[in-house]
Amino acid sequence: MTxxxxxxxxxxxxxxIVNTNAAYLAGQYAALGIASYYQTAVGDNEERIMAAIGAALSRGSDLVVINGGLGPTQDDITKDCTAKLLGRTLYEDAESFSRIKEFFGKRGSSMSANNARQALVVKGSEILPNDNGLAPGMFIELKKAESKKFGSEKKQYLMLLPGPPEELRIMWEKYSVPILRKLTGSVIYSAMVKVCGRSESEVADILDDLITNSKEVTVAPYAKTGEVHLRVTAAASDEKDAKKLVKPVVKEIKSRLGDSVYTTHEETSLEQSVVDLLLANKLTVTTAESCTGGLVAGRLINVPGVSEIFKSGYITYSNKAKRKIIGVKKKTLQKFGAVSAEVVKEMAEGVAFYSRADVSVAVSGIAGPDGGSEEKPVGLVYIGVNVCGHVTVKEYHFSGNREKIRNNSVAHALILMRQCILEYYSRLTFGEAEQ
Amino acid sequence: MTxxxxxxxxxxxxxxIVNTNAAYLAGQYAALGIASYYQTAVGDNEERIMAAIGAALSRGSDLVVINGGLGPTQDDITKDCTAKLLGRTLYEDAESFSRIKEFFGKRGSSMSANNARQALVVKGSEILPNDNGLAPGMFIELKKAESKKFGSEKKQYLMLLPGPPEELRIMWEKYSVPILRKLTGSVIYSAMVKVCGRSESEVADILDDLITNSKEVTVAPYAKTGEVHLRVTAAASDEKDAKKLVKPVVKEIKSRLGDSVYTTHEETSLEQSVVDLLLANKLTVTTAESCTGGLVAGRLINVPGVSEIFKSGYITYSNKAKRKIIGVKKKTLQKFGAVSAEVVKEMAEGVAFYSRADVSVAVSGIAGPDGGSEEKPVGLVYIGVNVCGHVTVKEYHFSGNREKIRNNSVAHALILMRQCILEYYSRLTFGEAEQ
Structure with a gap:
């Protein structure tokens, strides 16, 4: 079904406004195994609304979901356009009318003629009640002759939904989904694989065959700062069969990308995966930030329950703060400068010592637009991670504006933390095995 | 122009993903006086990309702005489709190629064949450099014969932009807008009025007549966390006339909203306005954050040049950190709890004392999802601001999830800082006048 x-x-x-309805519906189609190839937005204009619905039907889509324009004002004309396009009429739905009347009665105000218009529905449609507003939705099965006008020979359906997201979503879940479940028969299953520390093109190279060739199972990459999210999707007649198709592909991706895969859980963020690692190993954590100015701590503290392991963090923006608060040596600052591997190492060591934390992360860099030099250009960032006394410092060169450089620094601080904790424990295990 | x-x-x-590019571009068209009647979204599929561009040209649009699909992976085919549709070829742009090569050189990694593909551009196009990424954009003037294929007799243009919003926006503002300004002839002038500390509906009520009735000058509100941005726009034959229309409306808005207007400069952010106030009064600043975990400092440090006045900040997440690092009394914590006006007052006082800063901001709250009680529900946040020893503490009740509560806390911390600094100096001035 499309x-x-x-x-x-x-x-x-x-x-x-940002069109969040289109994204919501798209995600819902995917979850129902309905393919979707086009989204269109048009204004409150009769000719263009009719043209857009007509074009969708002409492209042979099985279902066209139209949302918005069911409200009480004069420019809400979606129902009128739909009726006109199909050659049907509108009538007042008694139940919707009494719901609207009741609503205004409860508020002690009278119902205007404009509000009464919301009870009008397209003839022959199944009415979808609005449990979170006034305008009802509609599900319309096109007659053969109606579809023929658009050059389509197949069974086609229209669904009209209200524009306000909080009305649309409740109506969709409660009334639209059961209707569509019956129609589709097939079920979709999708899994998420989240990758960090590798660029989109690197991941695409490694998974090239899976992304390009797979037909039954699709692998779609989506890049975030420092991360690549891979959605693996398959359709089958039931969920069990769809899962069976997806599982080996997820396994293959994990084996190719190894430790770069930080989760296969949809709702787990990168900071959550770092906090989970810390919690699992009972490690407390602290931060010493210069150019990122608190944003690494800010992301860690985004994770509920982080208070178990995060007690305090420091923003040491000036050289003096680096010296006085976390004990960076004056000599090191003078010799190497604040943006240097040496200073970041001392930041990571000092902050862990002063706050008695097992793990620490330190960041110092040049976020720009000023402050760069030939030797130390804008975008140069050092990140240091200290895991129980083992310090790793890495040098990064990020591009873009101040915001992009800082966001990249934050993401790579989290990525390096994860990597260093994993390495520390794998070394430990290896050491134990040796004995 | 459409x-x-x-x-x-x-x-x-x-x-x-939510399609924020469509909303951004729509707002930009409006600001440039360009009408827009359709938005379309299609997947990475040759046939459908070509059909969508073709349909837009066939509808007689003067300009079709295509975004996304310029990246390095196999499914990025927008350029190929555009070239094929017009019957043009692609060639490697030397400048773009050397920029990409340089990018990988700086990072010390080699450029893959996929990355080199990003330097391919459509023949005969004007290249729009990507100052925040690798893929260049393109501006294409269609030849008469090319437009004729789509049944159009007029001059038509295509613009190809990258998908990542931070790349698209910079390219648009720097390279697309000047091109379009030349094409449209009629000049649009728009001013921005940024308001903080008032809700969108409050602002809409106060400016109701200006928002609803004005024809020559439009006032469009756009809500951000803790802020409302008002775009005031007018079109005229030259910039001077357009400005003349806009100016009195901006003046009227400022007189109605008073101190809530924090800037009329497009590029000035709320944090910039706070930092400007601090710089102007030579005040140093520090932060003590609990539930916001570094995000207030993170926003302040977003402002270039902040190092003059921001030396250090503290994330005191645990009670112990609040005591040991910034001197909150054990008794106060025990008697009132960490989320209380009393503790936040001591945080604001303590952090200013220990870091010898003139101004400090302290935040403590319950961001959820756990940790709430009947007496202190999730969403309860206290913010304290200390200006040269004068401490103001306010209680807030935010709704929504953890992220929303934290973002609101950060915005209101900045708003309260601004308000307290302004009040401190107006009191000073008043006091001086009295003497």
Whole structure:
């Protein structure tokens, strides 16, 4: 089954709102095993709304989900356009009308004619109640003759939903999903593999055959700062069969990318994976940040329950703060400069010592736009991680503006923390085996 | 002039990302006086990308802005599709190639064949450099014969932009806008008024007549966490006339909203306005954060040049850290709890004392999902600001998830800082006048 989304609303075309409905519906289609190839947004204009719905039907989509324009104002004309396009009429749905009347009664206000318009529905449609608002939705099965007008020979459906996300989502989950489950038959299953510390092109090279060739199972990469998320998806007649297709591909990806895979859980973030590692090994953690100015700590503290292992962190922006608060030596600062492997090493050692933490991370770099030199250009960042006295310092060269350099620094601080903790424990295990 | 947006990327159609580019571009068109009637999103599929661009041209749009699919992976085919649709070829742009090569050289890694592909551009296009990434953009003026294929008799243009928002926006502002300014002829002038500490509905009520009725000058509000940005726009035959229309409206907004207006400069952020205030009054600043875990400092340090006044900051997440590092009394913690006006007051006082800063901000709250009680529910946050010994503490009740509560706390910490510094100096001035 294929679906298209048509979003109606001039506020979308003026950039006043971000079209989150399109993303929500897209995710829902994927979860239902419905393929979707097009999304369209149009303003509150009769000709263009009709053209957009007509184009979607002409492309042979099985289902067109139209949202927005069901409200009470004069420019809400989605129902009128749909009816006109199909050659049907509108009528007042008694149940919707009494719900709207009741709503205003409860508020002690009277119902305006505009509000009553919301009870109008397209003839022959199945009504989807609005449990979080006033305008009902509609599910319409096209007659053969209606589809023929758009050059389509197959069974086609329209679904009309309200624009406000909180109304649309409840209606979709409660009323649309059961209808579509019945129609589709096939089930989709998808898994997530999250990778850190490798670029998108590197991952794409390693998984080239899986991304390009796979037909039954699709592997779609999506790049985030310092990370690549891979969605692995398959469709089958039931969930068990779909899972069976996905599982070996996830296993193959994990074996090719090794430790770079930090989770296969949809909801686990990179900072969560670092905090999980710390919690599992009962390691407390602290931070000493210069150019990232608290953002590494900020991400760690994004994880609920982090208070077990994170007690304090330091933003040591000036040289004096580096010396006085976390004990970086004056001589080291003078000899190598604040942005140097040597200073970052002392930051990582000092902050762990003063806050009695097992693990520490230190960051110092030149985020720009000023402060760069030929020898130390903007984008040069040093990150140091101290795991129980073993310090690793790495040099990075990031590009982009101040914000991008800082975001990259934060992501790579988390990535290096994860890597160093893993290495420390693998060394430990190796050491034990030797004895 | 009319423009359409075509967004390319399977991740949009799978619902993995929200299409913020479409909203950004829509707002930009509006600001440039360009009308836009359609937005389309398609996946990384040759046939459908070509169909979407073709449909936009066939509808007679003057400009089609295509974004996404310029990256290094096999499924990035936007350029190939554009060239094929127009019957043009691709060639390797020497400058783009050397930029990409230089990028990998700096990182000490070699350039893969996939990365080299990013230097390919459509023949006959004007190249838009990518100052925040690798893939260049393109501006293409269609030949008469090319437009004719799509049934259009007018001059048409294509613009190809990268998908990552931070690359797209910089390229757009720096290279696309000047090109479009030349094309549109009529000049648009828009001013920005940024408001903090008032809700969107509050601002909308106060400016109701300006937002609803104005025809020559439009006032469009856009809500951000803790802020409302108002874009005031007018079109005229030259910039002077357009400015003349905008100016009195900006003045009126400022007089109605008073001190809540923190800037009328497009590029000034809330944190920049706080840092400017501190710099202007030669005040050093420090931070003591609990639930926000470094994010307030992180935003302040986003401002270039902040090193003049920000030397150090503290993340005191545990009670012990609050006591040992910034001198909160054990008794106060025991009697009132870590999330209390009393503790936040001592945090603000203590951190200023220990770091010898003129101004300090302290935050303690319950960001959830756990840790709430009937008396102190999730979302309760105290923010304290100390300006030269004058401490103000405010209680806030934020709703939403952990992330939303933290982001609101950060924004309101900045807002309260600004307010307290302004009040301190207005009191001073008042006191001086009295003498």
């Amino acid at each position: 679906a298209e989304t048509v979003c109606v609303g001039t506020e979308i075309l003026l950039g006043n | 423009a359409e947006t075509v967004c390319v990327g399977t991740e949009i159609l799978l619902g993995n």
